[in-house]
Amino acid sequence: MLQIHCPYCQEYREEEEFSYAGQAHIERPSEPESLTDQEWAQYLFFRKNPRGLHHEMWYHIHGCKQFFNVCRHTVTYQIISSYKIGDRPELEQSKAVDKESINAN
Amino acid sequence: MQQYSGFGLFKHSLSHHENWQRVWRNPIPKSHYDVVIVGGGGHGLATAYYLAKNHGITNIAVVEKGYLGGGNTARNTTIVRSNYLWDEAAQLYEHALKLWEGLAQELNYNLMFSQRGVLNLGHTLQDMRDIERRVNANRLNGIDSEVLNTEQVQQLVPILDCSKNTRYPILGASWQPRGGTARHDAVAWGYARAANALGVDLLQQTEVIGMRTQDGVISGVETNRGFISANKVACVTAGNSSVLANMVGLQLPLESHPLQAMVSEPLKPILDTVVMSNHVHGYISQSDKGDLVIGAGIDSYLGYGQRGSLNVLEHTAAAIIEMFPIFSRVRINRTWGGIVDTCPDACPIISKTPIKGLYFNCGWGTGGFKATPGSGHVFAHTIAHDNPHPLAKPFSLDRFISGQLIDEHGAAGVAH
Numbered sequence: 001m002l003q004i005h006c007p008y009c010q011e012y013r014e015e016e017e018f019s020y021a022g023q024a025h026i027e028r029p030s031e032p033e034s035l036t037d038q039e040w041a042q043y044l045f046f047r048k049n050p051r052g053l054h055h056e057m058w059y060h061i062h063g064c065k066q067f068f069n070v071c072r073h074t075v076t077y078q079i080i081s082s083y084k085i086g087d088r089p090e091l092e093q094s095k096a097v098d099k100e101s102i103n104a105n
Numbered sequence: 106m107q108q109y110s111g112f113g114l115f116k117h118s119l120s121h122h123e124n125w126q127r128v129w130r131n132p133i134p135k136s137h138y139d140v141v142i143v144g145g146g147g148h149g150l151a152t153a154y155y156l157a158k159n160h161g162i163t164n165i166a167v168v169e170k171g172y173l174g175g176g177n178t179a180r181n182t183t184i185v186r187s188n189y190l191w192d193e194a195a196q197l198y199e200h201a202l203k204l205w206e207g208l209a210q211e212l213n214y215n216l217m218f219s220q221r222g223v224l225n226l227g228h229t230l231q232d233m234r235d236i237e238r239r240v241n242a243n244r245l246n247g248i249d250s251e252v253l254n255t256e257q258v259q260q261l262v263p264i265l266d267c268s269k270n271t272r273y274p275i276l277g278a279s280w281q282p283r284g285g286t287a288r289h290d291a292v293a294w295g296y297a298r299a300a301n302a303l304g305v306d307l308l309q310q311t312e313v314i315g316m317r318t319q320d321g322v323i324s325g326v327e328t329n330r331g332f333i334s335a336n337k338v339a340c341v342t343a344g345n346s347s348v349l350a351n352m353v354g355l356q357l358p359l360e361s362h363p364l365q366a367m368v369s370e371p372l373k374p375i376l377d378t379v380v381m382s383n384h385v386h387g388y389i390s391q392s393d394k395g396d397l398v399i400g401a402g403i404d405s406y407l408g409y410g411q412r413g414s415l416n417v418l419e420h421t422a423a424a425i426i427e428m429f430p431i432f433s434r435v436r437i438n439r440t441w442g443g444i445v446d447t448c449p450d451a452c453p454i455i456s457k458t459p460i461k462g463l464y465f466n467c468g469w470g471t472g473g474f475k476a477t478p479g480s481g482h483v484f485a486h487t488i489a490h491d492n493p494h495p496l497a498k499p500f501s502l503d504r505f506i507s508g509q510l511i512d513e514h515g516a517a518g519v520a521h
Contacts, residue, residue, distance in 0.1 A: 001414040020405035041506040045358035049347035051409045075409045
């Protein structure tokens with residue numbers, strides 16, 4: 001089970017308190033009516049789904065009820081950092097780190 | 106290819122079973138193939154078999170990074186059924202079920218295919234309305250399906266707790282008598298053996314690390330054993346499909362999640378059908394060996410680690426005991442996880458791509474095993490003709506742009 005640090009509660013809590021809310025940093029198009037079908041599909045359905053570091057949203061549903069972001073490795077499941085909505089991720093996706101961790105796995 | 110038969114078994118017993126032919130060759134990769142299939146699971150091997158058998162293309166390699174049938178083919182809970190709601194999906198899965206019915210004879214391999222029936226339980230009035238709608242849709246598509254009431258369910262499965270005192274009383278079920286289970290490993294091995302006999306090269310321990318394209322046309326795959334050139338490349342890699350698509354700069358509408366399952370210690374025969382419940386979220390059958398094979402839903406987060414969180418297994422076990430209090434003291438022998446590639450509409454992608462000669466068969470999510478023969482059959486057609494098989498056409502990648510989604514969340518649900 002994952003131990004997730006909620007940046008609002010400032011505490012590590014068990015995964016069961018949270019609900020997963022998908023890829024982070026997806027911006028809602030500011031002018032949806034001007035999008036092509038392709039661009040709209042991209043926004044709605046197409047995801048990075050990386051084998052490596054992933055920035056994702058979690059919802060502290062049985063806690064403070066806040067959404068926040070987590071940077072997690074999708075092979076080792078190791079959580080690198082968690083940060084509030086609107087903050088910049090501490091660690092940008094880095095291929096070097098990715099490869100190293102996958103090999104270690 | 107050596108034919109398997111009862112007489113053969115007797116003959117080989119005279120020489121202490123020491124002279125059986127190897128089931129498949131272990132060839133050295135050639136530098137060029139007409140078709141390279143990436144992924145040596147059930148779907149990939151079935152694709153190779155039908156390409157060779159139905160379309161006369163035999164210069165094929167199946168490239169597998171581990172061993173044949175070692176991914177999700179080895180990790181599923183072996184349930185076969187076709188009672189899906191929408192016409193497109195129902196027809197695809199029914200096509201697969203019809204192929205299952207003659208497959209052991211066709212492949213000359215014992216798949217232990219057992220049409221023991223599949224029950225999908227309903228626990229609320231809304232469940233029962235959905236079940237009735239789905240059963241009616243199934244019957245219009247020529248799929249055997251019935252609505253059962255509580256008494257009929259109790260008669261079929263005496264050990265199921267159908268009393269009114271449970272938290273989620275059982276109000277009825279849908280019943281597909283032609284559904285059942287099959288031996289998952291045998292499906293991969295049967296297809297591998299038959300494809301090998303038709304001249305297909307099965308390249309194990311061969312991992313694709315890159316793909317080459319030239320002017321928007323695929324030219325081959327880079328592997329850990331060197332470059333293999335190919336006219337067509339077909340990817341059937343389930344949870345790792347997004348990784349392969351990234352190699353050529355494509356993005357797919359997929360998310361890879363861990364899906365866990367477990368088996369109990371072997372028991373005497375006690376459950377002779379498959380019981381699934383979307384509402385209490387679990388499903389169970391008993392293997393020929395006697396183990397209870399138990400599964401439920403995916404872990405919610407993205408994961409490529411072939412393992413999930415323990416709380417998901419705990420919920421699964423709780424659901425099973427809710428339905429079968431008699432199993433409360435049964436000990437669990439093993440648990441494991443596979444990586445399933447889920448699509449936004451819970452339906453697969455069987456499609457050409459913007460790169461000529463590159464095909465993807467993915468997105469089967471939690472329910473790919475049951476479709477193995479049908480998936481391989483229609484995908485082989487799609488590859489051979491560079492044009493989708495009529496049954497595969499609705500499952501193209503374009504549907505996410507046109508909006509023609511086939512929403513099977515209701516019939517897919519937990520129930521795989």
